Amino acid sequence: MTKAQKQHFKQTIDAQIQTLSKEIEVLKAAVYPERGEGPSDKVAHIAFKQDQSIHIQRHAEATKRLNRLKHAYIKIDTPEYGICKECEEEIALERLELMPESLYCVDCMNELGL
Ligand SMILES: [Zn+2]
DSSP: OOHHHHHHHHHHHHHHHHHHHHHHHHHHHHHSOOTTOSOOSHHHHHHHHHHHHHHHHHHHHHHHHHHHHHHHHHHTTSTTTTBOTTTOOBOOHHHHHHOTTOOSOHHHHHHHTO
16 A cells, blocks of 8 residues: 555545544434433333434444544554455455455455454
């Protein structure tokens, strides 16, 4: 991977961290509404509970991804970035474009069932 490519992925990761952090804030607010902003009646409460479990799940996934992105951001200036942890081949750039936090190439990911 060239320096310019690394710089590009660094910016991509940084942008995704920003976006995801905002998303997590929104989800957090949805899961834990301010006092007085919660469901007003029983029907609303049931709907709220259903939404809440979706929000909790999304929040957990977003938090996990954020951690992976932060990890990738720290790693990007090391020679390990963009190298599959399993087979030590370069991870396809198209894949990193979509998921710059990838630790494995597509083949290994499928093989490992990740
Ligand atoms: Zn691999």
